Amino acid sequence: MIRIVFLRRKCIGCNACVEVAPEHWVISGKDGKSYLKKSRQRGEYHLLSLPDWEYEKQARAAELCPVRIIRVEQERSRKS
Ligand code: SF4
Numbered sequence: 094m095i096r097i098v099f100l101r102r103k104c105i106g107c108n109a110c111v112e113v114a115p116e117h118w119v120i121s122g123k124d125g126k127s128y129l130k131k132s133r134q135r136g137e138y139h140l141l142s143l144p145d146w147e148y149e150k151q152a153r154a155a156e157l158c159p160v161r162i163i164r165v166e167q168e169r170s171r172k173s
Pocket residue numbers: 103104105106107108109110111126127154157158159160161162163
């Protein structure tokens with residue numbers, strides 16, 4: 094699994110992440126910032142776990158984000 098960590102507060106609403114992966118990202122009609130669908134909030138971060146095969150697309154969204162507020166992490170499934 095991968096995990097997306099998104100600092101929504103700093104979003105400038107440029108739409109780049111939505112263009113890359115509209116199934117997971119949408120611009121909110123309320124405040125013009127991107128929303129990570131089905132994410133849960135922890136503090137000021139929004140988190141979402143996705144299967145490994147989503148990695149490339151989400152990493153591309155992170156790369157294109159001009160304010161660098163999307164992070165894609167590999168989730169550890171068990172402790173070694
Ligand atoms: S690419 Fe970054 S700044 Fe642009 S809408 Fe998505 S999260 Fe916001």
